[in-house]
């Protein structure tokens with residue numbers, strides 16, 4: 001039996017978690033209920049991965065995994081980027097198609113894109129074909145996930161990143177300065193940490 005006091009503590013920690021969710025500034029704007037639910041779920045997965053990556057850096061600093069992606073960068077500088085993603089100051093929207101009239105979004109060759117300085121994120125048709133979160137644990141290689149793409153886009157929206165290299169292997173060949181501001185680097189490292197610590 002769980003003592004009443006423990007239940008109260010559980011209730012308090014749950015409401016704190018709910019409050020943390022509520023402060024997220026990106027709003028899912030998608031009229032299709034099925035896609036709205038999927039996007040909301042994957043956005044939560046992405047924010048969870050970014051939070052786990054931040055905690056991993058706090059605990060492990062410049063370990064071999066960190067150095068493989070971020071080289072000589074200060075772990076604090078990288079952790080700050082993940083914390084900016086998790087903090088999500090917005091305000092901004094995450095759109096599914098049809099996109100709002102007049103936005104002139106070209107999805108050719110893209111899973112998603114982010115406009116700055118608005119921070120609005122547009123999810124393209126190919127985003128839906130990416131793997132779900134569980135693939136990070138079930139695939140032998142590093143799965144390309146919908147959540148990973150959202151980490152990439154949120155790094156543009158909240159942490160001022162750019163697109164220097166779009167693959168995980170290519171991300172490891174960048175200069176330290178470019179690695180610190182490369183969006184895909186944040187997606188790859190977060191997925192690697194998730195696979196290493198959560199599966």
Ligand SMILES: [Zn+2]
Nearest residue numbers: 156162163183
């Ligand atoms: Zn990008």
